[in-house]
Amino acid sequence: MISLRSVTKLYNEGRPNELRALSDVSLEIGRDAVTVFKGPSGSGKTTLLSIVGCMARPTSGRVLVDGRMVSGLPETFLTEERRSTFGFVFQRFNLIRGLTVAENVALPAAPLGPDPRALAARIETRLEALDLADKADTPVEHLSGGEMQRAAIARALINDAPVLIADEPTANLDTDLTHRFLDIVADLRAEGRSVILSSHDPRIWQSDLVDRVVGMADGRLAEVAA
Amino acid sequence: MSGRAPLPRATRRLRLVLALFGAGLAALALEAAHARLSRPAAELRMAASAELVRAAGLTDLALFTEARHSRNPALADLHTAFQDAPMSFGHFPSGSFAPRPAAGFGKGTLGFDADEVRR
């Protein structure tokens, strides 16, 4: 259970170009549910997801993960929170250039001290599920947009985190691949994990898997459907 | 379960690098062992020199033979540069920073000039 209590996020606070990306957002996101944020470009979806995922701090307001206040924690504890709770798919992928797909996917596991063979097997399974196994040893900068997107998804899944946060995960995927992604979401949901998405994609928010669609506009919530 | 699967590339690369480091360390250990093992022979050689030092009554190493003033750094003699400097004995680093003349020394012939022989 993740709760936001009147979260406001200002960029460039106090400067002339100050920007209010989120204003007074209060929200509860349940466990084992699939939540989708939808809204026009610039409405604050990415900002909201990065606050939920402990990547950024709210300017004011509070964030609680399973009842623990995380918004005031120092950075050291936030890393711990990120590692143990979240897998993150970034809108702009944020793969590390020069490394192969498999090496990128392995990254979140490194601090956990994985067994190399077991990890390799896990990576292969993940890549196969996303139809990317043949690119495992390709440097990520040689991938197409959709391939990068899938590499980023595989990376977010590798630690089997309880919460998957994915920012526009299907923006570069065709229908078939979108369905593969939805299959993965279905599996996660069946395993009792939460999935938090942002999407412009009707194929996502019209899917039966989605428990809740939250609309956003101008940094505020606009509940759409249940 | 995946015991026979090939190791990932990164692991193989790490092993290679660690093996190189191991080889470096082994080489260093080997050199240390070599130093230790060659000690008896070296000590024998040095003992022979020490014996000569005792028997002849020598005081200096025959390292700086390029000039009279540098031959016996431990002793001041008529030719020693800087002798009796407050903190050190005469020692002149003549050859340290200047290269040895390419042409070499001496005339290469023994004794007198040809016309002197005639005289």
Place this chain on the structure above:
Amino acid sequence: MTPGLRRQRALAEYTLAAMARRRGKNIGLVAVYAAVVFFVASAMLFSAALRREAAIVLSEAPELVVQNLLMGRHELMPGAAVETLAGIRGVAGAQGRLWGYFYDRVNGANYTLMVPFDPALIPPAGAAIFGEAIPRTRDHPWLGAPLFLSRHPGDLVRFNAAGQLTAAQGLVSSDLILIGEADFRAFFGLPPEVYTDIAVTIRNPREIDTIVQKAEALLPDARFVTRDEILRTYQKIFSWREGILVALAGASILAFAIFAAEKASGLSADEAREIGILKAIGWDMRDVIAMKLWEGGLVSVGAFLAGTVAAYLHVFAFGAALFAPVLKGWSVIYPDFPLAPEIDGIEMTALFFLTVLPYLAATLVPIWRIASADPDQVMR
């Protein structure tokens, strides 16, 4: 394998993968750094070996050498002083030393002519025992060929070979010509009953100071050089020469650390972004720092190993070909002997820390700031 070790392995694997992206540059970096270490280590090994050699070999030098001074300059020693010194309590014996230099115009070398103490070493009249380098630099056609010395144009003195000192003794004797006293005085035109200086044997080394005090009262103009002072001189000479090399190379190590810090603090936007990404996907500050430690450690420890291993080979297998002129000086007569291999553990440890710590610090310090920031900030 414990989880901690497995974590280190995974971090090291990432480091290597990241370094492999600029393989040429990183190998070059290690190579240049190794060259610096090689330079310092060669200087250290070489002069440590020479210092040890000098200490052992000269430990048999006379306990005390007494020189006569006139107007503050070295003068011949009257023979009467031998008796005076021998009479001091605690002195086991005093013996006049006869030695002098000869410049050989044939090959431009300086020889040291000497009358040895030990009667067994004194050659018969008209003969001499040669140091190893003399027949070599005079191109003697056969072993045992006589040596002709010319003191001035028109002069020629013949010395038959009564023996030759070995190359193993070259460090103390390569330019030595041992002859008898009569030959010595005749060769140099030296009057009888004067000596170059006097060597004093002392029974109890702890009495040296008091003996010197007594001798100073008896021979107020003389200068006293103890064996300890001789040994100290040599330790200083080689330390001084080593010091110059190490100072030069130390400057390059420092320059290297500055370069590394410069490179790391001017962390490219790409590198800062990568650290931000790593943090965003769950690496914490310690992971990032451990990763950077691996990077700095691989470079600097690799350079240390390569540099020292090569330096040992350079000094003890190839006779320190690159540094011998600076460390030993040059001369026509050059003792041709292999150095006794020796690794000074303390010096090597010092060199290790000198190599590794500045480099690690230089790579780590700039990372700290980035690694402790919110990933959101570094990623944009």
